[in-house]
Amino acid sequence: MQMASTVDASGNPIPSSSVLMASSKHIGIRCHSENFEFLKCKKKDQNPEKCLDKGRDVTRCVLGLLKDLHQKCTNEMNDYVGCMYYHTNEFDLCRKEQQAFEQKCSLE
Amino acid sequence: MTEATIRNKPGMASVKDMPVLQDGPPPGGFAPVRFARRIPNKGPGAVAIFLTAFGAFSWGMYQVGQGNKIRRALKEEKYAARRSILPVLQAEEDERFVREWHKYLEYEAEVMKDVPGWKVGESVYNSGRWVPPASGELRPDVW
Numbered sequence: 001m002q003m004a005s006t007v008d009a010s011g012n013p014i015p016s017s018s019v020l021m022a023s024s025k026h027i028g029i030r031c032h033s034e035n036f037e038f039l040k041c042k043k044k045d046q047n048p049e050k051c052l053d054k055g056r057d058v059t060r061c062v063l064g065l066l067k068d069l070h071q072k073c074t075n076e077m078n079d080y081v082g083c084m085y086y087h088t089n090e091f092d093l094c095r096k097e098q099q100a101f102e103q104k105c106s107l108e
Numbered sequence: 109m110t111e112a113t114i115r116n117k118p119g120m121a122s123v124k125d126m127p128v129l130q131d132g133p134p135p136g137g138f139a140p141v142r143f144a145r146r147i148p149n150k151g152p153g154a155v156a157i158f159l160t161a162f163g164a165f166s167w168g169m170y171q172v173g174q175g176n177k178i179r180r181a182l183k184e185e186k187y188a189a190r191r192s193i194l195p196v197l198q199a200e201e202d203e204r205f206v207r208e209w210h211k212y213l214e215y216e217a218e219v220m221k222d223v224p225g226w227k228v229g230e231s232v233y234n235s236g237r238w239v240p241p242a243s244g245e246l247r248p249d250v251w
Contacts (some may be wrong), residue, residue: 021193024190028189035195046183048206048209049209051202052248054199055198055200056199059200091182102249
Protein backbone atom coordinates (compact mmCIF):
# COMPACT_ATOMS: atom_id res chain seq x y z
CA MET A 1 0.00 0.00 0.00
CA GLN A 2 3.01 2.24 -0.52
CA MET A 3 2.74 5.09 -2.94
CA ALA A 4 4.18 8.55 -3.44
CA SER A 5 3.49 10.78 -0.48
CA THR A 6 0.52 13.11 -0.35
CA VAL A 7 2.81 16.15 -0.32
CA ASP A 8 5.53 17.30 -2.65
CA ALA A 9 8.96 18.56 -1.69
CA SER A 10 7.77 21.85 -0.22
CA GLY A 11 5.01 20.32 1.91
CA ASN A 12 2.07 21.19 -0.35
CA PRO A 13 -0.44 18.46 -1.02
CA ILE A 14 -0.33 17.28 -4.63
CA PRO A 15 -3.80 17.59 -6.22
CA SER A 16 -3.86 13.99 -7.45
CA SER A 17 -7.10 12.13 -8.01
CA SER A 18 -7.05 10.32 -4.67
CA VAL A 19 -6.27 13.55 -2.76
CA LEU A 20 -9.03 15.45 -4.53
CA MET A 21 -11.59 12.68 -4.13
CA ALA A 22 -10.67 12.30 -0.47
CA SER A 23 -11.20 16.03 0.19
CA SER A 24 -14.16 16.34 -2.19
CA LYS A 25 -16.71 16.89 0.58
CA HIS A 26 -14.62 19.70 2.09
CA ILE A 27 -14.05 21.26 -1.33
CA GLY A 28 -17.75 21.09 -2.10
CA ILE A 29 -18.56 23.04 1.04
CA ARG A 30 -15.68 25.45 1.55
CA CYS A 31 -15.03 26.37 -2.10
CA HIS A 32 -18.66 26.29 -3.15
CA SER A 33 -18.95 29.95 -4.16
CA GLU A 34 -15.75 29.96 -6.22
CA ASN A 35 -16.82 26.76 -8.00
CA PHE A 36 -20.26 28.15 -8.71
CA GLU A 37 -18.91 31.45 -10.11
CA PHE A 38 -16.52 29.55 -12.35
CA LEU A 39 -19.28 27.30 -13.67
CA LYS A 40 -21.57 30.28 -14.27
CA CYS A 41 -18.82 31.96 -16.27
CA LYS A 42 -18.26 28.77 -18.27
CA LYS A 43 -21.94 28.46 -19.01
CA LYS A 44 -22.00 31.98 -20.40
CA ASP A 45 -18.92 31.53 -22.58
CA GLN A 46 -16.95 28.34 -23.13
CA ASN A 47 -13.81 30.19 -24.18
CA PRO A 48 -11.06 29.30 -21.69
CA GLU A 49 -9.47 32.72 -21.98
CA LYS A 50 -12.60 34.43 -20.66
CA CYS A 51 -12.76 32.53 -17.36
CA LEU A 52 -9.09 32.43 -16.47
CA ASP A 53 -9.43 34.74 -13.45
CA LYS A 54 -12.30 32.78 -11.90
CA GLY A 55 -10.36 29.61 -12.61
CA ARG A 56 -7.44 31.03 -10.67
CA ASP A 57 -9.80 31.78 -7.77
CA VAL A 58 -10.93 28.17 -7.80
CA THR A 59 -7.40 26.78 -7.93
CA ARG A 60 -6.25 29.10 -5.14
CA CYS A 61 -9.18 28.10 -2.94
CA VAL A 62 -8.76 24.39 -3.49
CA LEU A 63 -4.98 24.28 -3.09
CA GLY A 64 -5.22 26.43 0.03
CA LEU A 65 -7.89 24.14 1.41
CA LEU A 66 -5.80 21.05 0.71
CA LYS A 67 -2.81 22.56 2.50
CA ASP A 68 -5.02 23.57 5.43
CA LEU A 69 -6.54 20.10 5.71
CA HIS A 70 -3.17 18.45 5.51
CA GLN A 71 -1.75 20.66 8.25
CA LYS A 72 -4.70 20.17 10.59
CA CYS A 73 -4.97 16.39 10.37
CA THR A 74 -1.88 15.00 8.68
CA ASN A 75 -2.12 11.34 9.69
CA GLU A 76 -5.83 10.92 9.08
CA MET A 77 -5.57 12.58 5.70
CA ASN A 78 -2.57 10.49 4.70
CA ASP A 79 -4.37 7.31 5.73
CA TYR A 80 -7.55 8.26 3.87
CA VAL A 81 -5.66 9.29 0.74
CA GLY A 82 -3.62 6.08 0.87
CA CYS A 83 -6.78 4.00 1.17
CA MET A 84 -8.37 5.88 -1.75
CA TYR A 85 -5.26 5.32 -3.83
CA TYR A 86 -5.28 1.61 -3.02
CA HIS A 87 -8.97 1.17 -3.81
CA THR A 88 -9.02 3.56 -6.81
CA ASN A 89 -11.34 6.13 -5.28
CA GLU A 90 -14.06 3.76 -4.09
CA PHE A 91 -15.72 5.49 -1.17
CA ASP A 92 -17.44 2.39 0.11
CA LEU A 93 -14.16 0.55 0.69
CA CYS A 94 -12.65 3.31 2.82
CA ARG A 95 -15.43 4.05 5.31
CA LYS A 96 -13.26 3.66 8.41
CA GLU A 97 -10.59 6.09 7.21
CA GLN A 98 -13.31 8.46 6.00
CA GLN A 99 -14.94 8.52 9.45
CA ALA A 100 -11.62 9.17 11.15
CA PHE A 101 -10.79 11.96 8.68
CA GLU A 102 -14.14 13.68 9.05
CA GLN A 103 -14.09 13.38 12.86
CA LYS A 104 -10.64 14.96 13.09
CA CYS A 105 -10.85 17.60 10.39
CA SER A 106 -13.78 19.89 11.15
CA LEU A 107 -16.88 17.88 10.21
CA GLU A 108 -17.50 20.24 7.31
CA MET B 109 -33.73 -93.78 1.56
CA THR B 110 -32.66 -90.79 3.74
CA GLU B 111 -36.03 -89.07 3.22
CA ALA B 112 -37.67 -92.06 4.69
CA THR B 113 -35.44 -91.89 7.75
CA ILE B 114 -36.06 -88.11 8.22
CA ARG B 115 -39.76 -87.98 7.59
CA ASN B 116 -40.49 -91.19 9.23
CA LYS B 117 -43.95 -91.73 10.59
CA PRO B 118 -44.21 -94.66 12.85
CA GLY B 119 -46.43 -97.27 11.33
CA MET B 120 -46.25 -96.21 7.65
CA ALA B 121 -46.68 -98.90 5.13
CA SER B 122 -44.73 -97.38 2.20
CA VAL B 123 -42.75 -94.36 1.13
CA LYS B 124 -45.89 -92.89 -0.39
CA ASP B 125 -47.39 -92.44 3.10
CA MET B 126 -44.66 -90.12 4.31
CA PRO B 127 -46.00 -86.89 5.88
CA VAL B 128 -45.36 -83.72 3.91
CA LEU B 129 -42.45 -81.57 5.17
CA GLN B 130 -43.20 -77.98 4.14
CA ASP B 131 -42.44 -74.48 5.34
CA GLY B 132 -45.73 -72.99 6.22
CA PRO B 133 -47.43 -70.40 8.36
CA PRO B 134 -47.46 -70.70 12.10
CA PRO B 135 -50.54 -72.18 13.62
CA GLY B 136 -53.32 -69.62 13.60
CA GLY B 137 -51.81 -67.85 10.63
CA PHE B 138 -49.70 -64.68 10.40
CA ALA B 139 -50.71 -61.31 11.88
CA PRO B 140 -52.73 -59.09 9.52
CA VAL B 141 -50.62 -56.64 7.33
CA ARG B 142 -52.03 -53.26 6.14
CA PHE B 143 -51.16 -52.59 2.53
CA ALA B 144 -53.76 -49.95 1.65
CA ARG B 145 -52.61 -46.33 0.86
CA ARG B 146 -53.23 -43.79 3.63
CA ILE B 147 -52.10 -40.43 2.17
CA PRO B 148 -53.47 -37.69 4.52
CA ASN B 149 -55.31 -34.80 2.96
CA LYS B 150 -54.41 -32.13 5.55
CA GLY B 151 -51.85 -29.27 5.22
CA PRO B 152 -52.11 -25.78 3.70
CA GLY B 153 -54.82 -25.12 1.23
CA ALA B 154 -54.43 -23.48 -2.15
CA VAL B 155 -55.16 -19.97 -0.90
CA ALA B 156 -52.59 -20.30 1.88
CA ILE B 157 -49.91 -21.49 -0.55
CA PHE B 158 -50.70 -18.65 -2.96
CA LEU B 159 -50.58 -16.04 -0.22
CA THR B 160 -47.25 -17.40 1.08
CA ALA B 161 -45.71 -17.28 -2.39
CA PHE B 162 -47.08 -13.80 -3.00
CA GLY B 163 -45.78 -12.69 0.41
CA ALA B 164 -42.30 -14.08 -0.27
CA PHE B 165 -42.23 -12.36 -3.66
CA SER B 166 -43.35 -9.02 -2.21
CA TRP B 167 -40.78 -9.17 0.56
CA GLY B 168 -38.10 -9.98 -2.00
CA MET B 169 -39.09 -7.05 -4.22
CA TYR B 170 -39.10 -4.77 -1.19
CA GLN B 171 -35.54 -5.86 -0.42
CA VAL B 172 -34.61 -5.15 -4.04
CA GLY B 173 -35.97 -1.64 -3.65
CA GLN B 174 -34.04 -1.08 -0.43
CA GLY B 175 -30.86 -2.32 -2.08
CA ASN B 176 -31.41 0.02 -5.01
CA LYS B 177 -31.85 2.91 -2.61
CA ILE B 178 -28.52 2.11 -0.97
CA ARG B 179 -26.76 1.73 -4.32
CA ARG B 180 -28.22 5.00 -5.56
CA ALA B 181 -26.94 6.77 -2.48
CA LEU B 182 -23.44 5.39 -3.13
CA LYS B 183 -23.57 6.52 -6.75
CA GLU B 184 -24.81 9.96 -5.69
CA GLU B 185 -21.88 10.24 -3.32
CA LYS B 186 -19.46 9.47 -6.15
CA TYR B 187 -21.14 11.93 -8.53
CA ALA B 188 -21.20 14.68 -5.89
CA ALA B 189 -17.46 14.19 -5.36
CA ARG B 190 -16.85 14.47 -9.10
CA ARG B 191 -18.98 17.61 -9.27
CA SER B 192 -16.98 19.21 -6.48
CA ILE B 193 -13.59 18.67 -8.09
CA LEU B 194 -14.64 19.41 -11.67
CA PRO B 195 -13.91 23.17 -11.52
CA VAL B 196 -10.31 22.70 -10.28
CA LEU B 197 -9.51 20.26 -13.02
CA GLN B 198 -11.14 22.41 -15.67
CA ALA B 199 -9.32 25.51 -14.46
CA GLU B 200 -5.98 23.68 -14.63
CA GLU B 201 -6.72 22.46 -18.13
CA ASP B 202 -7.81 25.97 -19.18
CA GLU B 203 -4.47 27.41 -18.06
CA ARG B 204 -2.56 24.75 -19.96
CA PHE B 205 -4.72 25.23 -23.04
CA VAL B 206 -4.37 29.00 -23.09
CA ARG B 207 -0.59 28.71 -22.88
CA GLU B 208 -0.48 26.26 -25.79
CA TRP B 209 -2.99 28.30 -27.78
CA HIS B 210 -0.91 31.46 -27.53
CA LYS B 211 2.15 29.53 -28.72
CA TYR B 212 0.13 28.27 -31.65
CA LEU B 213 -1.15 31.76 -32.48
CA GLU B 214 2.44 33.06 -32.57
CA TYR B 215 3.33 30.24 -34.93
CA GLU B 216 0.32 31.05 -37.09
CA ALA B 217 1.24 34.73 -37.21
CA GLU B 218 4.80 33.75 -38.21
CA VAL B 219 3.60 31.48 -41.00
CA MET B 220 0.90 33.74 -42.39
CA LYS B 221 2.67 37.09 -42.03
CA ASP B 222 2.89 37.62 -45.77
CA VAL B 223 -0.70 36.73 -46.57
CA PRO B 224 -2.78 39.90 -47.06
CA GLY B 225 -5.94 40.22 -45.00
CA TRP B 226 -5.29 37.27 -42.69
CA LYS B 227 -6.60 37.63 -39.15
CA VAL B 228 -4.56 35.48 -36.80
CA GLY B 229 -6.65 33.23 -34.55
CA GLU B 230 -9.85 34.16 -36.34
CA SER B 231 -12.65 31.66 -35.79
CA VAL B 232 -13.40 29.55 -38.85
CA TYR B 233 -17.04 29.16 -37.76
CA ASN B 234 -19.92 31.62 -38.19
CA SER B 235 -21.98 30.83 -35.12
CA GLY B 236 -20.21 33.35 -32.87
CA ARG B 237 -19.65 30.73 -30.14
CA TRP B 238 -16.20 29.64 -29.12
CA VAL B 239 -15.46 26.22 -30.53
CA PRO B 240 -12.53 24.06 -29.37
CA PRO B 241 -9.85 23.87 -32.06
CA ALA B 242 -10.32 20.86 -34.31
CA SER B 243 -7.05 21.07 -36.20
CA GLY B 244 -5.28 17.80 -35.61
CA GLU B 245 -4.10 16.59 -32.20
CA LEU B 246 -4.95 18.40 -29.01
CA ARG B 247 -1.95 17.23 -27.06
CA PRO B 248 0.83 16.02 -29.37
CA ASP B 249 3.15 15.46 -26.40
CA VAL B 250 0.71 12.93 -24.94
CA TRP B 251 -0.05 11.04 -28.13
